[in-house]
Amino acid sequence: MLFGAGVLLFVRNRDRDGAPALFLHFRRSTWLILFGLAHAYLLWYGDVLVAYGVTALWAVFARGKSPRWLAVVGVALLAVPSATEIAVALFADLSSFAQSWQPTEAALRAEVATYRSGWLEQMDRRVPTSYRRQTAGYLAATGWRVGGSMLLGMALFERGVLTNDRSPRFYRRLVVAGGVAGLVPTLAGVWFIHANDWAARAGLLWQEFYYWGSFPLALAYVGLVMLYAKRRPDGRLTRTLAAVGRTAFSNYLLQSVLATTVFYGHGLGWFGRVSRVEALGVVAAIWVVQVLLSVRWLRRYRYGPMEWLWRALTYGERPPLRIETEREQ
Numbered sequence: 001m002l003f004g005a006g007v008l009l010f011v012r013n014r015d016r017d018g019a020p021a022l023f024l025h026f027r028r029s030t031w032l033i034l035f036g037l038a039h040a041y042l043l044w045y046g047d048v049l050v051a052y053g054v055t056a057l058w059a060v061f062a063r064g065k066s067p068r069w070l071a072v073v074g075v076a077l078l079a080v081p082s083a084t085e086i087a088v089a090l091f092a093d094l095s096s097f098a099q100s101w102q103p104t105e106a107a108l109r110a111e112v113a114t115y116r117s118g119w120l121e122q123m124d125r126r127v128p129t130s131y132r133r134q135t136a137g138y139l140a141a142t143g144w145r146v147g148g149s150m151l152l153g154m155a156l157f158e159r160g161v162l163t164n165d166r167s168p169r170f171y172r173r174l175v176v177a178g179g180v181a182g183l184v185p186t187l188a189g190v191w192f193i194h195a196n197d198w199a200a201r202a203g204l205l206w207q208e209f210y211y212w213g214s215f216p217l218a219l220a221y222v223g224l225v226m227l228y229a230k231r232r233p234d235g236r237l238t239r240t241l242a243a244v245g246r247t248a249f250s251n252y253l254l255q256s257v258l259a260t261t262v263f264y265g266h267g268l269g270w271f272g273r274v275s276r277v278e279a280l281g282v283v284a285a286i287w288v289v290q291v292l293l294s295v296r297w298l299r300r301y302r303y304g305p306m307e308w309l310w311r312a313l314t315y316g317e318r319p320p321l322r323i324e325t326e327r328e329q
Contacts, residue, residue, distance in 0.1 A: 004150030182217025
């Protein structure tokens with residue numbers, strides 16, 4: 001949703017400046033796709049940059065539509081893969097899905113061995129998995145979901161929800177309504193999958209609970225952030241969140257570098273060796289590192305390193321990176 005709002009903001013600003021907005025947008029999106037391909041095939045198959053870049057190529061044509069149109073079409077796009085998965089769960093033969101849903105012990109051991117091995121050995125799994133996600137996976141589900149989310153983000157941007165232009169009362173209601181509408185189906189999904197003993201058919205249906213719960217829950221998070229930012233616009237937490245947001249591209253790729261170094265065989269090789277609680281500890285540690293780096297970096301530089309490179313490639317020129325101090329001036 002935030003990326004969709006960003007697409008709208010980018011094109012609008014370029015139009016205001018008299019620049020060739022669509023041309024720059026297409027070049028910007030193409031570079032994002034190339035970055036994503038490198039990320040997926042060289043680091044981690046779970047890349048989202050390719051899907052964002054490809055979807056942005058067509059989502060941009062929704063600019064100028066009313067917020068209502070954007071919201072209705074966005075929800076309709078989101079419903080397509082959901083309806084497909086429900087139909088498959090109810091009527092299709094799930095033997096192939098069951099094999100991936102409940103893999104054999106041999107399959108699990110083979111995957112663990114692969115990711116505990118060297119970087120080149122991991123390519124046997126990383127390459128085909130990335131390819132499936134970017135082709136069949138995109139056409140069947142990812143493209144609809146990313147496209148629908150982007151249009152919803154554009155609608156929220158147009159309505160001033162993502163720009164903190166609504167009243168505190170509105171955001172308080174958003175927190176309550178979004179929290180309830182998001183947590184109820186999510187918790188119901190937890191009950192549902194446990195009640196069905198994690199069976200394959202139930203597994204497909206279970207995904208719908210948290211899929212539809214995730215959107216209102218995300219809006220509840222938006223409401224919390226906006227309320228805090230209204231109350232403490234110059235507070236340390238507000239500035240910290242802003243720093244992470246301004247370096248989101250760099251942080252996304254850095255997270256893959258750090259996590260694969262910790263878990264894969266070319267690094268510490270912790271893949272399959274940590275409990276879920278220990279894994280959460282790794283998550284927290286990586287977050288702390290990235291937050292501190294983001295804040296410190298932006299004290300000296302205008303953009304994150306990847307943000308700067310992406311901007312330079314988009315405009316075909318090198319923007320100033322370092323913040324000049326009074327002494328340097």
